[in-house]
Amino acid sequence: MYQNEYFYRVNNWERVLNLLNQSLYAEEMVCAMSSELFHIPKTKDLTGNREMHDHLVPASYHRVTAVGSSQRLKNGEQQQSIVETLVACIMNAKTQDKKVREGLDTMEQNASPEYKPFIKVIIKWQESAESYLNQAKKALRTMGVSFPTT
Template sequence: MYPFYNYRVSNWEAVLSFLYHSLYAEEMVCAMSSELFHIPETKDLKGNNEMHSHLVPASYHRITAVGSSQRLTNGEQRQSIIDTLIACIINAETQDKKVREGLDTMAENAPTEYKSFMETIIIWQEQAEAYLNETKEALQSMGISVPSESEQYSSRGWS
């Protein structure tokens, strides 16, 4: 039997759809939080620089996961693509925790008139995280093990 038969008949489109939704929400977080650098009252908002130091790699990992998922949806079937997808999901989750901390700091320090704006950014971040979690659940329903972020990835796989 072909070694990737289960993956071939699985629904990669669902995985790709969840990742696209997560990436869209991430785009909104990026656009809105970056805008704060260009508003005089929030240009030096405490937590924004620190948050962006994690938002950038979180975005990179989401983009790479989407690309990997697109390749699988298009019929490529190498295990290395699946390993890349999983590693990027775990890495995005890890960065998301620090993004959330930065957003919380920003929300605490935002001028009153920007509190609701900050809440909207946080809601978008929650959506990005929720869709990433849906992605993991979809993979697990396909029989693909997704380790927790605390498990280490080595050059030979998850350990």
Template sequence: MRQNELWRLAVTEMNYSLYGEQMVCSMSTQLFHIPETSDLMGNAEMHRHLVPASYHRVTAAGSAQRLLNGERAPSIVETLIACIQNAELRDRNVRVGLYTMRDAAPPTYKPFIENIIRWQDYTELHLQNAKQFVAPSSLQRQI
């Protein structure tokens, strides 16, 4: 497969991951504005990891797009790899926070939080899919 096709696949997968991240951010932030869940245990802590996870996803997606557009600076690839890895690290803590939220939520909100967890699954799946198209040997060496 040509390198440009790999970048195209990486961009597509990063965009799917970003879409999932939008849903996780939107839904979990909504809970701050509902009286029964405004101070839900785990939500504030989860956001301390969600915000940087989002930053790293956005930066990775932008880096992949630049590579698809024809830029070839090695530092762009390095940025892409580092941001995928940093997003993965933050995702682990996001997931811990989501499980804490689910366990602490009033029963009527548990299905809503389960839905957020499914969106987080989607987000992480597509990040992993993108990762396979980004210099796989470089990623494996650095993990």
């Protein structure tokens, strides 16, 4: 069981789940919009997009796993290993997000003027995905969940 079992039992995992779902939704928009660029003749080879996707795919995987872990906790499961999985996935997503952001910046720099506004929207969605992920991390900390200091 948890190190502080009572504290976890009296806390509601729903807020964490909702924040992670919001982060995942924003990530879905980043994925959908940036993948669309591969199917537009003028942007199919946009510098930075393939490299960005090398990090977007694992970032998405970690968000999906974090959502699933928080759903399990909300449903009443209490294994410490689920919390550890949740923490690891949040940290891994944050690490991948840094490289996603770098790729998006490269894409914006290399896009023709007509596609820069579209890429700016993708960047806004990425900012939203990161913000909700950070809010989920903060919510977990208030519940007594600790995170590595990396």
